Structure formats: structure tokens, C-alpha cells
Amino acid sequence: MNVLDHGFVNLVESWGSDERIIEAARQSVGGGFVSWAPYEGHPKGDAGLLRYMWEHEHATPFEFAGAVFEVRAPIFVFREWHRHRVQAFSEASARYAPLPDLNYVPTVERMLQKGGASRQAGSTGATLTQRQAEFACEGIANTYKDIQYEYEGLLENGVPKELARLVLPVGRYSQMRASANLRNWLAFLKLRQAPNAQHEIRVYANAVHDMLAEKFPRTVALFDEGAP
Amino acid sequence: MNVLDHGFVNLVESWGSDERIIEAARQSVGGGFVSWAPYEGHPKGDAGLLRYMWEHEHATPFEFAGAVFEVRAPIFVFREWHRHRVQAFSEASARYAPLPDLNYVPTVERMLQKGGASRQAGSTGATLTQRQAEFACEGIANTYKDIQYEYEGLLENGVPKELARLVLPVGRYSQMRASANLRNWLAFLKLRQAPNAQHEIRVYANAVHDMLAEKFPRTVALFDEGAP
Amino acid sequence: MNVLDHGFVNLVESWGSDERIIEAARQSVGGGFVSWAPYEGHPKGDAGLLRYMWEHEHATPFEFAGAVFEVRAPIFVFREWHRHRVQAFSEASARYAPLPDLNYVPTVERMLQKGGASRQAGSTGATLTQRQAEFACEGIANTYKDIQYEYEGLLENGVPKELARLVLPVGRYSQMRASANLRNWLAFLKLRQAPNAQHEIRVYANAVHDMLAEKFPRTVALFDEGAP
């Protein structure tokens, strides 16, 4: 699934299922999954149990499912992503291989976006005109070019890769795999799909959300209903 | 897989593979899995990379695989098991459903076992005779019976389950699911298959080991060679 | 601070403070703690920031404080406590030293308690009379005595400590130290002070709460106001 100008999120694999989550929960009373539909003594079926667990924050059963994603995103997005310490990460390292010349340039529409960003993260007070926004996007793109020119020069002159990378901008794309259980992915979505999250990580969170929804439709539907 | 007199360990599911571990590791240089056999520039194939990572404790890639087990074991075994805080657990609760009358009675051979236990955990100095060992096993079994009699009586008289359970012995079987990534399962095995681990958790660790070896044969083979 | 019939919770040490939490939070904008009272540009002072963080679940700053407790509690209480996997635990082991003959016997009032326990954890339907409750408490105490008699017999006959302990009841007291940061302690309190938590762990959580309130009065006051 493509994200931003050069990024993507791909599902590598998932484990568990909505049914497995019920199975894990039923360990506490010695049972398993029966049926999503109503059955003897459970007028709402196991769908009722799933909802009960979600609404009462019985979070452990949601640790019995999970997913691995492969992600290409700008470094500043990864910097926020890596705050989620219950995930496992394996990322490209510019110590070992030069990072390809892929950099995130915001669109003019994004540059003019209002309200997506929190007040603090917003502009310095001025309101951008269309022309100013175009100019800013070009300025960023040109700076990336100058940086890449310097980066390549340093590498060609024999500067160690681990030092040549110092000039790389946080708008440069990197790549990683990230693995987490479903409980943690949902905590990630809660923070990173929130209105005050930065647009650029929000679009990645949206992609993660949609792929999780295919694998765990009932759990993600409960998540979509809102808190907790 | 049966363990002890009434216990078991069953694999519920696993994710990842030896190949996926290589894929995760190759994120750092932007590649994937190629071949376990030798290939251009890699005289030992990706088997060489797997060994290198293992021997140099590059542990993160081993977090990109994992397994879920269903386990029935005595409470004192679970008490040690639950010290592994990177695992997810969902266990039966005697607050909600009475625990079935299944209790661990050591065999006479186990009772006479030497050296398996560390010195500190060992006997008070005396050496058990065959007759004494038989007597001890019977004593334990009889105590379980008396406890069960009391437990049932309390429940029948209307004592809340959460209080009736106070008398249950730590030799009583409970049941749970446990989920962890492969890095953590191997850390579990390292501690719990060690000679100074108590025999009863060691046999569970052995069962976990054998089921992991079927799913991740190359990684577990490296583990079996020894440290780290 | 004494808890139940033979238990206690003592504060070993704490680190950080309400002020340190503000300092950690201000890292994001490059400042420090100023004043709890109003000041230039902050009409609610740093008290306003603390409240904002709490209400918006900005949890990380609360990881920059913490506390270590020494606790003596029944094993079934520790079994619930140890589900909090972000804490560090160091507990007495009956493999290495026999556990002293201290066991939890509920009071008759506790035995008759209504509503504290969740419905599922409650009685089997019958309603206990005063006499039945007394009888149940005596029955539990007598079972403990029988178990202790067997336990001592096994030890005296030279049965390894790690096997003699099999008969010990989950009502037996054990002892541990537990360390966690403040964010985690508050998550512990949220679950374990809840009305549906079992009475016996609730009284321990209450003791932890009161000692934290002395060290972190402003943060605990926010916690006491309610969610999140």
C-alpha cells in the first residue's frame, strides 16, 4: 500500500485471529471459541464477549494475535514510530549501506493544510499563500538535492559511510520491519490516528489500520467505535 | 505433548520462520533471504549469516518469529514461568471456575533424584531411602485428597470461589496460553533447561524446545550448540 | 503498613517527584520546572501542565519517577500482582528456604462480604449465615495446620525443599520486593483498586496508594479524581 510520495506499508504476515482472541480469553474459565452468533446462555454469542473485553480494557487476550509490517517512511516518521517500545524493529542502517536518494517532499496541499497539526506544531503565525507554499516545497526539494550532492561527494572521497550520513535530512526515506501484537498495534493506532498526530505518521497509521481490519475485522470494528 | 502426570504442552500456532529471521536481519542492508546454500559472495550461504547473528548476539531478528503454546502445569511451575515478563499469559482463574482436582505427585524415582536440583534446593542433608521416598509420595497424595475434601466442602457451603481457593496447594494443576517471540522463548529455554532449574519446569522447557525445533530447525540447532 | 492478618507493605525508597515529572515533560520544548503557582503566560502554573498531561494520557513523563516496596502477601495475591510485567520482582523461594508458617485466614466479616467480589467470583448461590462463615474460617485455618504438619514432616524426612513445598497452599504468605516507575504503579492501582478486584489485593493496592500519595501528592491527587 503506497503512502506519501515514495513510502509504503506492506503486511508481511499476521498471526492469531478474532477467534484466537476469544480462545485466549476463555482460558480463564476453561473454554474456547464457540460462535459469533447467539448460543445457549450467550444471547450475544462470542461477539458479546469480545465487546465486553474491549470495553472493559481486558487487554491481555489481544496480545494473542499480531502482525509484521514492512515500511518505508521518512526518518522523522520512524523517530515517532520507535517510541512504541513494545514493537520489534529491524531498520536499514546508513552505517552499512548508503540510503537511496529518496526524500519526502510535501505537496502544496499538505503545506497549506489547516488544523491537522496541533496549534503548537503549526505555523509561526503567518498564513501561507499558494505561492509561498509552492516556494517552500521547492526549497525543501532543492535542499535535498544539495545534501545528496554533498553526501555522494563525501562517499566518493572515501569518507566512512557512518560519517558521510551526518548530513542526511530527517526527510530522507528509510526502511524497516516492525512486529507487534494486536494490543500494541491498537495502542499505536490510537495515538497515531489521533487528530493531533502529525499528518505524515497519520497516513501510515491509516494504512496499518486498513490491513489489520482485513485480518481482525471484529476487533478493529470495535476499535473504530471509539474509546477505549 | 504430555508432561508430568497430568500436564501437557501443545503448540497453538507459530509465526515467522528461519527464513523470515534472515529477512528481518537483511533490512539493515536492504536485502532479503537468498539461500541456505553457498552463493555468490556468501560462501556459507545465509546459514552463515544466521550463525553470525546468533554468535554475536544480534538478537532483534529473532523477535520476528514466535509461538503460542497451551500449557497445563502445576501452579509452582507457572510461578517460575511467569517471571518471564516478555511473554503474554492468559491463565485459568480459580476466582471464576473451580480448578479441577488434578495435582502433581512426584514419582518415587523423581523423589530419589540426585543432582538435578541445586545444592540449596536439595534435601536437608538426609539421604532418602526407597521406602522413605514412597512414603513421601503417598503423604503428598494424601494431603492433596484432604485439601480437595475441604475445598469441595467450602464451595458446597457457599463460600465464594475466590476464598475457597485459599487452601489449594501449589502442586495443583492450572492451565494457560503463553505467547512470546522466538528471542524470548530461547531465553526461557536457556534458563529453564539449565541443570540447576527445577526438574519439573525443565521437562516443560524440553517440550517447548522440541516443538520450536520443528518450526525453526536451524535457529534451534544453533541454540543447541550452546552459548550464547 | 500492616495489611491483612500477617502481611505488610513498606516503602523501601522512591525516586523522582512531581517536579521531576514536569522537568521530563518540558524536555519536549526545552524548559524545566518553574512553579506550581501561576506565572507569566501560565495562568494555572505548572499544576496546569501536570493536569493536562494526566488528562490527555501523556504517560511518558510519569516514567521518570518510581518506587520500590517490600511486600508480604499470600501467594494468590502475588499471583495476580505478577501479571504486572513492567515491574521488577525479587521474591522468596521455597526452593531455597522453607516458607514460615504464616497463612491468610479471612475474617468472618470478610467471609460475609457482599458485592466486593464480582458476581462470577462470588458464592455458588447460597448465602452464608454467620455460623457458616465462622465454620468456613475455622475449616481453612485447620486445613493450613494439617498442611503445615505434612510440610514439616516431609522436610524432616529429608525430602528436598523444592518438592516438600508442593503441598503449600496459595493462602501461605510469601515476601518480595517490587520496583516500578510511577506510570506503572498507577496502572497497577487502577486495576487493583477497582471494585471488581478481589478484596485481598485491593487492600494491598490501597496501602501502595497511600505511600505513593505521600511522595507524589499532586500526581496521586489527579489519579484520585478518576479516569484516565
Next chain:
Amino acid sequence: MNVLDHGFVNLVESWGSDERIIEAARQSVGGGFVSWAPYEGHPKGDAGLLRYMWEHEHATPFEFAGAVFEVRAPIFVFREWHRHRVQAFSEASARYAPLPDLNYVPTVERMLQKGGASRQAGSTGATLTQRQAEFACEGIANTYKDIQYEYEGLLENGVPKELARLVLPVGRYSQMRASANLRNWLAFLKLRQAPNAQHEIRVYANAVHDMLAEKFPRTVALFDEGAP
């Protein structure tokens, strides 16, 4: 403690002590700290127990001490640091406040350094001359200047801070507080003081090491002896 050209590491506070670690360990047998010097039944004193725990990787007691540091370091150093997921971090955010114009420029000696870096992270094969190294350092410094010029221009034109930051290089200094228990700090040192760690994070790890050694002299002395 100053590190690199504009960085530092300062100890904010620590908790626990070598003695507290012994106390935590003695929970398992029901005792406390006695004496570092020999005493009845302990010919090596509690120094012997500390060594035993260290050498046998009984790691839990080392979780009962810890430290908080305030750190200013280049972003690429923080990127490696943040892989240590058991630490708590609170970092400056360029979404909320522009990052000051402080950037890491390697010295010529560092640029010419051999062997510190692993082979893979090293040069592209060429060997730098003194003149080339000087030229590279100047090139990096000049690129920083151009980037800062662009960054300020974007901010002045009203581009949101969260987008203006895209051009910032990973050589830019940021600031954070980091909190962890001693077990985790020693794991950090083991990886980041290793010969194949990048020089720039190694000097930070050295500073952390020296400050820990003042607070926990006996534990750090064992660490310094080597594995594990």
C-alpha cells in the same frame, strides 16, 4: 560531562545502591545486606554474592537500582540509543520548538580514525589523506550552514515547524532525558562501549559508564572485568 563538540551527559538522579542490590537478591532466602567484608559463613562477604550474581547472570536484583540522565547528542546517536526499549525517553520535539543551530562536526582526527568503526561501516575503500579529511569536515560544516539557512527561511515564511524540520540533518543536536534500571544501563554499555559500536555513541556510553561507576562502584567494577 561534555561529550563531542556540543553535547553532554548529566546525571539527574540515581536510586538504589550496591547494597540495595544485595538486599533485593536476599529476598529469595529472607535476609538483607550484611557486610562487604567476610563474615560468619560467608568468607567473601556480600562481595562474593554480588560477584556470584553477576557471573551467573542473576539479573533481576540489578533492576532494583537505576539512574536518570539528561543528554544532548546528535539525532543519529539518539536513533541508536532509542533501540534500547526498556529505557524511558523524553526528548525535544522540533514540532513544538525549533531545534537550536547546533550540529556535530567530526574532528579531522576522528575522520582519519581507523579500526574504531567496523569494516562494513568504514570507507568505500579509499584511504583519506589529511587534506581530504579536512576537506570533508569543512564540507559537512558548510552543508549544515546551508541547511540552517533554508530552515530559518522556511520558518520565517510561515511554514509549520513540523514541516520546516524536514531538512534538518541527523547530525543536528537534540536533547532528552533517559531513565532506566541498572540492569538495562549495563546492557546499554555492553553494546555501546563495544569496539564495533560507532565512535560517537561510544563516547556517550563512556560518560554514562563513569557516572554509574561513582554511584554503583562495586557493580560497575564487576562489569568492567568483562563478560557477561
